[in-house]
Amino acid sequence: MSKLVLVFVNGADDEFKKDLSRQAQEKFATDLAMMMDGLKPLSDSKPMSGLGKGVLELKKNGRPAYRCVYVIRNGTIYVLHAFSKTSNGTSKANETTIKSRYKSIP
Numbered sequence: 856m857s858k859l860v861l862v863f864v865n866g867a868d869d870e871f872k873k874d875l876s877r878q879a880q881e882k883f884a885t886d887l888a889m890m891m892d893g894l895k896p897l898s899d900s901k902p903m904s905g906l907g908k909g910v911l912e913l914k915k916n917g918r919p920a921y922r923c924v925y926v927i928r929n930g931t932i933y934v935l936h937a938f939s940k941t942s943n944g945t946s947k948a949n950e951t952t953i954k955s956r957y958k959s960i961p
Contacts, residue, residue: 887932928961
Protein backbone atom coordinates (compact mmCIF):
# COMPACT_ATOMS: atom_id res chain seq x y z
CA MET A 856 0.00 0.00 0.00
CA SER A 857 1.39 3.40 -0.93
CA LYS A 858 1.64 6.20 1.58
CA LEU A 859 -1.23 8.70 1.65
CA VAL A 860 -0.53 12.39 1.06
CA LEU A 861 -1.59 15.03 3.62
CA VAL A 862 -3.13 18.32 2.45
CA PHE A 863 -4.48 21.13 4.62
CA VAL A 864 -7.37 22.92 2.86
CA ASN A 865 -7.78 26.73 2.76
CA GLY A 866 -6.22 27.77 6.06
CA ALA A 867 -6.76 24.58 8.04
CA ASP A 868 -3.00 24.49 8.71
CA ASP A 869 -3.15 27.91 10.41
CA GLU A 870 -6.12 26.76 12.52
CA PHE A 871 -4.21 23.60 13.44
CA LYS A 872 -1.33 25.71 14.79
CA LYS A 873 -3.34 28.55 16.37
CA ASP A 874 -6.59 27.00 17.62
CA LEU A 875 -5.36 23.69 19.03
CA SER A 876 -3.39 23.23 22.24
CA ARG A 877 0.14 21.90 21.90
CA GLN A 878 -1.06 18.56 23.28
CA ALA A 879 -3.93 18.37 20.76
CA GLN A 880 -1.56 19.30 17.92
CA GLU A 881 0.82 16.51 18.87
CA LYS A 882 -1.97 13.97 19.28
CA PHE A 883 -3.63 14.79 15.94
CA ALA A 884 -0.26 15.02 14.13
CA THR A 885 0.52 11.49 15.34
CA ASP A 886 -2.91 10.29 14.19
CA LEU A 887 -2.51 11.89 10.76
CA ALA A 888 0.98 10.38 10.35
CA MET A 889 -0.38 6.95 11.25
CA MET A 890 -3.20 7.31 8.73
CA MET A 891 -0.70 8.37 6.07
CA ASP A 892 0.95 4.98 6.64
CA GLY A 893 -2.39 3.19 6.33
CA LEU A 894 -2.87 2.65 10.06
CA LYS A 895 -5.86 3.43 12.23
CA PRO A 896 -5.58 6.63 14.34
CA LEU A 897 -5.20 6.33 18.12
CA SER A 898 -7.72 9.12 18.78
CA ASP A 899 -11.44 8.56 18.66
CA SER A 900 -12.64 9.10 15.10
CA LYS A 901 -16.23 9.25 13.93
CA PRO A 902 -18.19 10.21 10.82
CA MET A 903 -19.74 13.68 10.71
CA SER A 904 -23.06 13.17 8.98
CA GLY A 905 -24.50 15.86 6.75
CA LEU A 906 -21.19 17.64 6.12
CA GLY A 907 -20.02 15.70 3.07
CA LYS A 908 -19.49 12.11 2.03
CA GLY A 909 -16.74 10.47 4.08
CA VAL A 910 -16.09 13.44 6.39
CA LEU A 911 -14.64 12.28 9.72
CA GLU A 912 -13.42 13.96 12.88
CA LEU A 913 -10.58 13.17 15.24
CA LYS A 914 -11.62 13.95 18.80
CA LYS A 915 -9.78 15.04 21.93
CA ASN A 916 -12.32 15.55 24.67
CA GLY A 917 -11.85 17.80 27.67
CA ARG A 918 -12.40 21.45 28.48
CA PRO A 919 -12.03 22.72 25.91
CA ALA A 920 -12.46 19.84 23.48
CA TYR A 921 -10.53 19.77 20.20
CA ARG A 922 -11.49 18.50 16.77
CA CYS A 923 -9.61 17.85 13.54
CA VAL A 924 -11.98 17.26 10.61
CA TYR A 925 -10.79 15.43 7.51
CA VAL A 926 -11.77 13.34 4.51
CA ILE A 927 -9.71 10.74 2.63
CA ARG A 928 -10.12 10.86 -1.12
CA ASN A 929 -7.99 9.52 -3.99
CA GLY A 930 -4.96 8.70 -1.84
CA THR A 931 -5.02 12.04 -0.02
CA ILE A 932 -6.00 13.01 3.52
CA TYR A 933 -7.59 16.46 3.29
CA VAL A 934 -7.70 18.29 6.63
CA LEU A 935 -10.77 20.50 6.34
CA HIS A 936 -10.91 22.22 9.73
CA ALA A 937 -9.30 22.21 13.18
CA PHE A 938 -10.97 23.90 16.13
CA SER A 939 -11.64 23.96 19.85
CA LYS A 940 -15.10 23.85 21.36
CA THR A 941 -16.69 24.24 24.75
CA SER A 942 -20.25 23.03 24.11
CA ASN A 943 -21.91 19.87 22.87
CA GLY A 944 -22.39 19.54 19.14
CA THR A 945 -20.69 21.39 16.31
CA SER A 946 -21.47 25.08 15.82
CA LYS A 947 -23.11 26.30 12.61
CA ALA A 948 -20.01 28.40 11.86
CA ASN A 949 -17.78 25.31 12.06
CA GLU A 950 -20.23 23.29 9.95
CA THR A 951 -20.27 26.05 7.31
CA THR A 952 -16.46 26.09 7.19
CA ILE A 953 -16.30 22.30 6.84
CA LYS A 954 -18.92 22.20 4.06
CA SER A 955 -17.26 25.04 2.14
CA ARG A 956 -13.82 23.46 2.29
CA TYR A 957 -15.23 20.04 1.41
CA LYS A 958 -16.71 21.50 -1.77
CA SER A 959 -13.34 23.03 -2.71
CA ILE A 960 -11.37 19.77 -2.83
CA PRO A 961 -10.90 17.95 -6.14
